[in-house]
Amino acid sequence: MVQIQLLTMKNFIPISKPSITDKEIKYINDAAKSGWVSSLGKYIDDFENQFSEFIGVNFGLATSNGTAALHLALETLGIGEGDEVIIPDLTFIATANAVKYAGAKVVTVDIEADTLCIDPDSIRKNITSNTKAIIPVHLYGHPANMPEINKLAKEHEIFVIEDAAEAHGAEINGQKVGSFGDCSIFSFYGNKVMTSGEGGMVVTDNESLFRRAKHLRDHAMSDKKRYWHTDIGYNYRMTNLQAALGLAQAERIEELIAKKLEIFDWYKKGLKDINGVKLNYQADWAKNVYWMICLEYEFWGEKERNQFQSTLRDKNIDSRPYFYPISDMPMYKESDTFIVHDVYKKGLNLPTYFDLSLTEVNYICETVKAELDS
Numbered sequence: 336m337v338q339i340q341l342l343t344m345k346n347f348i349p350i351s352k353p354s355i356t357d358k359e360i361k362y363i364n365d366a367a368k369s370g371w372v373s374s375l376g377k378y379i380d381d382f383e384n385q386f387s388e389f390i391g392v393n394f395g396l397a398t399s400n401g402t403a404a405l406h407l408a409l410e411t412l413g414i415g416e417g418d419e420v421i422i423p424d425l426t427f428i429a430t431a432n433a434v435k436y437a438g439a440k441v442v443t444v445d446i447e448a449d450t451l452c453i454d455p456d457s458i459r460k461n462i463t464s465n466t467k468a469i470i471p472v473h474l475y476g477h478p479a480n481m482p483e484i485n486k487l488a489k490e491h492e493i494f495v496i497e498d499a500a501e502a503h504g505a506e507i508n509g510q511k512v513g514s515f516g517d518c519s520i521f522s523f524y525g526n527k528v529m530t531s532g533e534g535g536m537v538v539t540d541n542e543s544l545f546r547r548a549k550h551l552r553d554h555a556m557s558d559k560k561r562y563w564h565t566d567i568g569y570n571y572r573m574t575n576l577q578a579a580l581g582l583a584q585a586e587r588i589e590e591l592i593a594k595k596l597e598i599f600d601w602y603k604k605g606l607k608d609i610n611g612v613k614l615n616y617q618a619d620w621a622k623n624v625y626w627m628i629c630l631e632y633e634f635w636g637e638k639e640r641n642q643f644q645s646t647l648r649d650k651n652i653d654s655r656p657y658f659y660p661i662s663d664m665p666m667y668k669e670s671d672t673f674i675v676h677d678v679y680k681k682g683l684n685l686p687t688y689f690d691l692s693l694t695e696v697n698y699i700c701e702t703v704k705a706e707l708d709s
């Protein structure tokens with residue numbers, strides 16, 4: 336209730352909002368009028384081609400959402416019972432849940448304090464003879480250290496699935512994330528760098544992986560014999576309506592990313608020289624796309640951070656806490672992830688969306704400053 340009231344208040348600044356222009360509306364209208372409203376239609380092919388070309392990989396397979404893309408990637412690689420999959424302990428729950436859906440064991444490991452991404456040293460310490468895959472997550476728009484992770488994976492003959500749900504267009508030494516793993520996934524949920532409403536994509540350079548994923552996406556139906564199924568597959572397809580929105584956004588991706596970078600610059604200027612405050616990091620080998628502004632305040636515990644969020648809400652500013660450690664949740668096992676447990680309670684995401692104005696960011700910065708600088 337409270338949430339709905341706030342969202343309809345005129346001057347309330349939400350955490351996120353999609354950018355919908357005439358282009359998006361035109362494509363959605365066109366898809367609707369064509370009658371191809373389910374998972375056949377030209378927008379699906381066009382979206383898959385446009386987006387995979389942007390990432391710099393050969394194949395893209397659109398899915399109903401990013402979680403489905405993760406599960407599909409794991410199933411495609413044959414990961415299941417008895418296998419262990421290493422993931423960072425700080426991520427959205429979907430990364431862990433998809434591993435469970437596949438029937439494998441989730442192994443959560445620590446992150447780097449600066450990039451907030453999975454720590455290669457912590458991966459190394461947790462590799463066992465049962466480890467079958469690593470899922471690095473490019474958290475909040477910053478790339479994980481893929482060269483190091485791929486080296487480890489090669490040494491131990493382990494698959495790598497990049498979870499790039501939050502990092503469309505992020506780069507490592509000029510190469511886009513999503514092109515480093517055996518396969519990678521993206522999400523196009525409404526608050527992501529670009530959206531298709533709900534939606535996701537598996538991308539890969541490996542043609543046989545792509546074919547296998549495509550087969551499983553559509554109930555594993557035989558090419559030669561309709562309604563004959565070779566495996567237990569899924570309905571993880573994207574609709575043509577979603578793809579129409581996705582294509583319009585993919586065609587605007589450079590513009591969408593450029594705005595994220597500009598917003599980060601505004602916050603950086605507005606929040607400089609506050610004792611104990613840290614904003615998003617960018618390693619010298621990385622291009623961060625700043626999916627969400629990350630503010631960390633050295634002196635916060637979970638309680639103070641939550642208190643600060645209600646102060647912001649009183650001033651019409653929405654915010655989000657960092658994700659909680661996966662290993663703290665009842666479905667998952669404890670782990671000794673010191674950095675994750677130190678960092679999560681100090682972190683807050685601030686409004687970061689295309690239509691946000693400099694005036695609004697300055698208002699947010701002044702409000703934050705008045706609270707923390709006193």
Ligand SMILES: *Cc1c(COP(=O)(O)O)cnc(C)c1O
Pocket residue numbers: 400401402403426427429430472498500501522523524533534535
């Ligand atoms: C959003 C997200 C997902 C899941 O994507 P959905 O499209 O919401 O299913 C997976 N991993 C991470 C890190 C995410 O942020």
